[in-house]
Amino acid sequence: MKTVNHWIGGKTVEGASGNYGPVTDPATGEVTTQVALASAAEVDAAVQVAKEAFLSWGQSSLAARTKVLFAYRALLDANRDAIAELITAEHGKVHSDALGEVARGLEIVELACGITTQLKGELSTSVSNRVDVAAIRQPLGVVAGITPFNFPAMVPMWMFPLAVACGNTFILKPSEKDPSAANKLAELATEAGLPAGVLNVVHGDKVAVDALLSHPDVAAVSFVGSTPIARHIHTTASANGKRVQALGGAKNHMLVLPDADLDAAADAAVSAAYGSAGERCMAISAVVAVGAIGDALVEKIRERAEKIKIGPGNDPASEMGPLITAAHRDKVASYVKGAADQGAEVVLDGTGYTVEGHENGHWIGLSLLDHVKTDSDAYRDEIFGPVLCVLRAETYEEGVALINASPFGNGTAIFTRDGGAARRFQLEIQAGMVGVNVPIPVPVGYHSFGGWKDSLFGDHHIYGNDGVHFYTRGKVVTTRWPDPSEDHAGVDLGFPR
Ligand code: NAD
Secondary structure, three states: EEEEEEEEEEEEEEOOOEEEEEEEEEOOEEEEEEEEOOOHHHHHHHHHHHHHHHHOOOOOHHHHHHHHHHHHHHHHHHHHHHHHHHHHHHHHHHHHHHHHHHHHHHHHHHHHOOOHHOOOEEEEEEEEEEEEEEEEEOOOEEEEOOOOOOOOOOEEEEEEHHHHHHOEEEEEEEEOOHHHHHHHHHHHHHHOOOOOOEEEOOOOOHHHHHHHHOOOOEEEEEEEEEHHHHHHHHHHHHHHHOEEEEOOOEEEEEEEEEEOHHHHHHHHHHHHHHHHHHHHHEEEEEEEEEHHHHHHHHHHHHHHOOOOOOOOOOOOOOOOOOOHHHHHHHHHHHHHHHHHHOOOOOEEEEHHHHHOOOOOOOOOOEEEEOOOOOOOHHOOOOOOOEEEEEEEOOOOHHHHHHHHHHHOOEEEEEOOOHHHHHHHHHHHHOOEEEEEOOOOOOOOOOOOOOOOOOOOOOOOOEEEEHHHHOEEEEEEEEEEEEOOOOOOOOOOOOOOO
């Protein structure tokens, strides 16, 4: 069986704790790999390596850093397929989707290639008599990133490229469910010339995470994952004096107004609800149909959903792959099975689905629930599977109130031809990312990604300008060079004006 070890100090470091976790191919249900799970002592050893590397990397020139990042960009580009294959083998998503994930991660590497512009700083000359003021931003030191299973390459790339471009050194703790892509990303960074110890990958579970959260030499923690763990990370790391950004789960709504192009809305709903088997934090999991269009919209969604081809991610004919684990598949199925008892109409029931020749895979078909009640489990919980809930609202105002009552506030979308309504929605909706006729409004790399309410704990969104701010701290330098021809001003105990 393949073993995934740690990547520390620019080389493979074998796990020393004796603990390993299983990694399963979701399309076959077979355990293909074991991943080393680090002890607190192994985490500490990695932090010491990163701390040592910071002494020189933190002082390195911007030219030296961007040289590495441009080389890294080229290597990632050449290895898109190889990275996508690793993702599909352990996550299960279809190859084209895995390629999309790599492309969106690459965007942040490209942003990091331009760090020279982002770190230019500010200068105000002659704020007073021969006094200038400069604002600069400096790296924090050793920073850590803890990432979820659903984007094993993209989410790490939301973090470490900008962090190291800003001069920090990085410890990545990937999801133990699909760990291989992270090692590939780190190996390529070393090949691109990133000095040993600048980017380290330490695999593990809660033990490794808690060791990072309490380590005195870790200055900041970026987290992406579920809301309960995001809350724990934010509380614990903050209590330990660290800077934290902790992105959590979601329930993303799509509001469809009566004037919308219903075919376009149905296409978008199916793509955004069932893509990656619904295992996306920006998946649309609730459609709110406004006015009399509900039945027509549900019918159009049903027609499209029934045609989706489910199969192994490495089969080019497959449009949707399996779920990450059998336990998660069963949990997703329980929401569909309980939906009718809680008042919903089950239009499509995907439970009990299997793929011939792959009977042990973690399969589930597409489910569509209509007339879903806001107090039902299927609506309240983040299901994180291919289950789309449809709710009805009489008016725009009722739809917006329904969405704003959700404790989550990650992404949302409105489908309409009415510019005035779309503009109102942008201003009135309580979510961090809004799409107008765009179902998955993941911001491009040079804008920042982040939700509101229980979808993000902390002040900074991730990547973009917020990313640069998160991974640096400001310093303001006030300078006076006295004119030698002038007399000294003398002692003045008043506050400088
Ligand atoms: P998860 O919260 O279970 O795990 C995320 C990370 O936390 C993993 O590295 C895991 O090892 C670690 N972890 C798990 N339990 C822990 C514990 N008790 N203590 C310390 N660390 C722990 O999330 P997941 O199932 O891997 O990913 C899916 C979730 O991530 C969904 O809720 C999804 O919405 C969310 N997500 C959010 C975003 C976003 O940008 N907001 C993006 C992707 C995924």
